[in-house]
Amino acid sequence: MTRVNRAAATGLAAAAAWACGGQDAVPRVDDADTGLTISQAIAVEPVLDDVAALYLTIRNGGAEEDTLVAVQTVIAGRAEIHDQMPDGDMVHMRLRERVVVPAEGTLVFAPGGLHVMLMELTAPVVAGDTLVVDFRFARGGTRTARVPVVAYGDLP
Secondary structure, three states: OOHHHHHHHHHHHHHHHHHHOOHHHOOOEEOOOOOEEEEEEEEEOOOOOOOEEEEEEEEEOOOOOEEEEEEEOOOEEEEEEEEEEEEOOEEEEEEEOOEEEOOOEEEEEOOOOOEEEEEEEOOOOOOOOEEEEEEEEOOOEEEEEEEEEEOHHHOO
């Protein structure tokens, strides 16, 4: 099994575990004015190089869609939104400049799909750390979340 396939298989297994429980222990960021809620945010320490992954759920309880246009944290030189797309024996990532959070809907960032890549890390990111991450929305402004870091194999 290649390194990419092993990582993809582990990511899919982690996604199933993440979806089945433990999410309520992760801090939430609620905003009654815009209807945006950030929950289940978790970062995974780097496995290779200086790249960490970030997963979360965004709930839009408002009557109008909103768009996530940027993610930032001081620990990363760049934070990019990606889709993970299987292609035969390979997995490709596609950069997303922005993603829409539907009105009265939910957008899930999870292993094996939509996620945030934290790149050009300026310091080590290890399990037990907490990252401060800003999420900027087109309508809802910036929301800041405290995001716990877990080891690659320890997604809740």
